[in-house]
Amino acid sequence: MTSFTPTTPEEALEAVRWAAAEETPVEIVGHGSKRAIGHLAPTEHEINLSKLTGVTLYEPEELVLSARAGTPVQEIEALLVSHNQELQFEPIDYGPLLGGPEGRGTIGGVLASNLAGPRRLKVGAARDHILGIHAVSGRGEAFKSGGRVVKNVTGYDLSKAMAGSWGTLAVLTDVTFKVMPRPETETTLVLRGLTEEQAAEAMSIAMGSSGEVASAAHLPESVTGRVLDGALRGRGSTLLRLEGFGPSADYRFERLAALLDGKAVQERVDGDQSRALWREIRDCRPYADGSQRPIWRVSMPPSKGHRMVMALRMEAAVDAFYDWQGGLIWLRMEGDPEVEAVRRLVAQYGGGHATLVRAHPSVRASAQIFQPQSPALTALSVRLKDQFDPKGILNPGRMGF
Structure with missing residues (x-):
C-alpha cells in the first residue's frame, strides 16, 4: 500500500x-x-x-x-x-x-x-x-x-x-x-436496584425536572460492576449527572434526590470519580473486553429502548446498557450479530438507527454496518457524493454505497 x-x-x-x-x-x-x-x-x-x-x-x-x-x-x-x-x-x-x-x-x-x-x-x-x-x-x-x-x-x-x-x-x-x-463541580445521583422499565421512568422524571440533569444512564446488574473498578458492583445503577457551580449542584442534587425518594436506594458519586464514571460510559468501557463479540450502537426513542431490548432477549443472547436517558443503547451480542432481528425490532419499537460498531472482519464484509436509509435519503446521499466526489475515490464503499 x-x-x-x-x-x-x-x-x-x-x-x-x-x-x-x-x-x-x-x-x-x-x-x-x-x-x-x-x-x-x-x-x-x-x-x-x-x-x-x-x-x-x-x-x-x-x-x-x-x-x-x-x-x-x-x-x-x-x-x-x-x-x-x-x-x-x-x-x-x-x-x-x-x-x-x-x-x-x-x-x-x-x-x-x-x-x-x-x-x-x-x-x-x-x-x-x-x-x-x-x-x-x-x-x-x-x-x-x-x-x-x-x-x-x-x-x-x-x-x-x-x-x-x-x-x-x-x-x-x-x-x-x-x-x-468546564463545569466547576460534577456529582452523580445513583439509584440502585431499579429494573430497566423503572429506570426509564426515573430518568424521564429527572430529565423533565428543574434539576438540569446533564446526563442520564442505566447500567443493569450485569454491567454495573464493570465500571469504576467494580465500585458499583451489585444491583443495577441508574445514574443522573449534575454539573455547575458547587452550591447550585448541591442544591439541585438534594431537590432531585427528594423528587425520586422512595423509588430506590440512593448513593452519591462526586468529583473525579463521577468524571471517571461518565468517561467509561462515554467510551463503552464495559464492553471493551478485547474480544470481537458484536457490538451494536442503537439510537431510538428513550421510552421504547428497554422494550426493544426485552424483545431482543427473547430471540438472542444479548447484554445491554443505556445512555442518553435510554435513547442510546449499547448491545453486546454473545454470538451472531443478529442483524435482521436488531433492525426489525428497532423499527417495530419506534424506529431509530442501529450501527454495527464491532464485529469480526468476515461479518463486516457482508453485513449492513450502518442503518439502511429510505430511498429518498439514499438518493440524496448519492447526489451529495456525486457533487463532492464524482469519481468515487474517497473511502469508496465505507458506508455501503
Whole structure:
C-alpha cells in the first residue's frame, strides 16, 4: 500500500489531486482508531493525516479553537483543561472498544464520524459545535465553509454536511470548534436496584425536572460492576449527572434526590470519580473486553429502548446498557450479530438507527454496518457524493454505497 502522509494542507491537496487525476481510490485515515467501523475500503493507497497536526488558533476568551485535522483529541483536551475549558459534547474514544489504545482519535475524525458523549441530549454532537472547516473535495478542489466566530451566517453550512460522512465526501485539513467553560463541580445521583422499565421512568422524571440533569444512564446488574473498578458492583445503577457551580449542584442534587425518594436506594458519586464514571460510559468501557463479540450502537426513542431490548432477549443472547436517558443503547451480542432481528425490532419499537460498531472482519464484509436509509435519503446521499466526489475515490464503499 502506498501511503501519502501530508504535513500541510497544500500537500493534502496535491495527494487528492493525484488520486483524482489517476481515478485511483484512496482510504482517508488519521490514527485509525475508528478504522474497524464500516466496510473495508478496497484501496491500495491511503492518505494518512496523522502528521497534519497542530492547534492553529486558540482564543479562550472567544471560546474558539482551530486545529489541523490530524491533531489528537487528547492533546486538544489537555490544552483546554489547562484553561478550564472543554469540548462540551465530550466525543467518545472508540479505541479501547475496538481493541486499540486510548487517546488516538483525531479532531478531524471527531467531525467525520459526528461523535458525541453522554451530554448528547443536552448539548448535541460534533455537528452542533463545529464553526468552520477547510477541506479538499474528491475533485481535487480546496474549499472552506463557516468561520471562526460563533455566529456565522455566510450561507449553506458545508461544515455540518461533513458530520457523519466518514471521509466519503472530502478530506478535512482544518477544523474550528466552539469550546465551553468546564463545569466547576460534577456529582452523580445513583439509584440502585431499579429494573430497566423503572429506570426509564426515573430518568424521564429527572430529565423533565428543574434539576438540569446533564446526563442520564442505566447500567443493569450485569454491567454495573464493570465500571469504576467494580465500585458499583451489585444491583443495577441508574445514574443522573449534575454539573455547575458547587452550591447550585448541591442544591439541585438534594431537590432531585427528594423528587425520586422512595423509588430506590440512593448513593452519591462526586468529583473525579463521577468524571471517571461518565468517561467509561462515554467510551463503552464495559464492553471493551478485547474480544470481537458484536457490538451494536442503537439510537431510538428513550421510552421504547428497554422494550426493544426485552424483545431482543427473547430471540438472542444479548447484554445491554443505556445512555442518553435510554435513547442510546449499547448491545453486546454473545454470538451472531443478529442483524435482521436488531433492525426489525428497532423499527417495530419506534424506529431509530442501529450501527454495527464491532464485529469480526468476515461479518463486516457482508453485513449492513450502518442503518439502511429510505430511498429518498439514499438518493440524496448519492447526489451529495456525486457533487463532492464524482469519481468515487474517497473511502469508496465505507458506508455501503
